[in-house]
Amino acid sequence: MYKFMQALRFHASIPRYLTTKLLGKITPLAYYNFYSPTKLDNIPEPEILPGWVKIKPILTGICGSDINTILLRESPLLEPLCSFPSVLGHENVGIISEISPEVKNIKKGDRISLDPILSCRVRGISPLCQNCTNGDFGLCNNFDKGNISPGFDIGWCNSTGGAFSSAYLAHHTQVHKVPENVSDSNAVLIEPFTIGLHAVIRNFPEDSDIVVVVGTGVIGLMVLITLRSLGSKARIIALDTNEERGKLAVEKGGANEFIKVEKNYYNSLAKELKIREYKPILEKKPLLVGGGADMIYECVGLPNTIEDALRLTKTGGKLVLIGNPHRINVDWSLIWARELQIVGSFGSCMETYNSKNEHAFDIALRMLSNKKVDLSWMITHRFRFPSEYKKALKYSMNKDKYHVVKAVFTFENG
Secondary structure, eight states: OOOEEEEEEEOOOHHHHHHHHHHTTTOGGGGGSTTSSEEEEEEEOOOOOTTEEEEEEEEEEOOHHHHHHHTTOSOGGGGGGOOSSEEOOOEEEEEEEEEOTTOOSOOTTOEEEEOOBOOHHHHTOSSOOHHHHTTOGGGOSOTTOSSSOSOSBTTSOTTTOOSSSSOEEEEGGGEEEOOTTSOHHHHTTHHHHHHHHHHHHTTOOOTTOEEEEEOOSHHHHHHHHHHHHTTOOOEEEEEESOHHHHHHHHHTTOOSEEEEOOTTTHHHHHHHHTOEEEOOTTOSSOEEESOOEEEEEEOSOOHHHHHHHHHHEEEEEEEEEOSOOOSOOOOOHHHHHHTOEEEEOOSOOEEEETTEEEEHHHHHHHHHHTTSOOOGGGEEEEEETTTTHHHHHHHHHTHHHHTOSEEEEEOTTO
């Protein structure tokens, strides 16, 4: 007999999409109602698969990618690598509640953090694709193959379920045991922390560099924390429109300086970055000449922020794109004119750190267990699931208004 549960699911439906887009101009409530692609459903708990475990969430983070999905901002380009309806939610700390007989290294009752990427080894594909062989699981070539439905992450695959529910599935290779001295509030943030680790380890600045971090939301803060915790002595400037987050970037993240993004904010950067400002014809934004940042981590993904990042990167400098840019209209001419290095950074995987090759989750867990970093302060709001899910989404969609850094769902078993 099936055990039923409530789950927040995304339905890829053109009629729902068009209706929600139209009504969303009137009220944001349109994005999570009975006629929208995202709605609360009563569904059976997923059935255990060979080599898999079932997880009961304790805390689930509400990620910016979840909100972008709900607000219909994600690019449809990757839709073939997803399967719907899918239960959202991939940032999680939970308890193993059921285990298949084939799994030997995990036991029922273990507290775990989840690597959500659904790569070759998760899908039962052998031999592994070249990227998975290299440990670059986020670049897997087989997100559309194997013994489960298409999906690059838990949360966008209808075979696994997701953490916006009371139960979901994960392959045994995806789960990482959480040490007793690591709190739930830290463990739920391991996945976004590994995004910072992946981006920084593979694009580490020189101590003499000037670094700019665009955006001081959760991912921007994770990049800052990673830079300092891995020993970077570079001068770091954080940019954001929000002064509260900017203050955290300096006090908690280790940025040397915060500059608020507002009209003529380039003037505040002129001396530090040795830039001169010119106003091209038919252009709203200036051309910045003569200097710039050696390395920029772009952690937002909006047209304005990417355009600013391009303008602020010096000739021959590097721009690391961490925020999901979607389909946007940006003037890319500076990439050509300045021979910029543009690097994408997605998820996390195996990393070479201190001359050792290991999974980013293991690095993160060790840093948390050794008290080298603390992430728990980022959680500013907690909401019961499912009773407060609409309030949680309302707050997460209006972070500045409600002073949200990170919102999480709590559960009855948590």
